[in-house]
Amino acid sequence: MKNLDKIDQIYALVLAIPEGRVTSYGAIAGAINTKMGARQVGLILSKSHNEPVKIPAHRVVNRNGVLTGKFHFGEIDEMQKRLEAEGIVVENDTVKDFKNLFWDPIEYVNLFC
DNA sequence: CGGATGACGGGTC
DNA sequence: AGACCCGCCATCC
Helix, strand or coil, rough: CCCCCCCHHHHHHHCCCCCCCCCEEEEEHCCCCCCCCCCHHHHHHHHHHCCCCCHHHHHEECCCCCCHHHHHHHCCCHHHHHHCCCCEEEEEECCCCCCHHECCCCHHEEEEC
């Protein structure tokens, strides 16, 4: 993890999010040893669609469980459809039962220490 | 080089 | 609960 570029660390964590679970931008930023904030994580993910590797960026929402990145998936409801395809209930652009579906990336990082 | 911008978050009221 | 402000920093003119 340490030798990877910050962007690769973000990608690695997002790729590690299990199906049917979600996390937040701030949680990812906090799990990585970086001075970057949650905002930068969102900025990186906004470009992730150009990457050769498929990044499940739809599993990343903001701290309130709101699908703030929905405008970057082409179709306006593409993000929501991908989440619902994994069994996640989305109501009014917000992940239902977000607190319970939340996947903390810090636990994943700790496995490699 | 500097100001504006943004898939954010924490704090305050 | 919800509106608001302010710090954050990579990126883009």
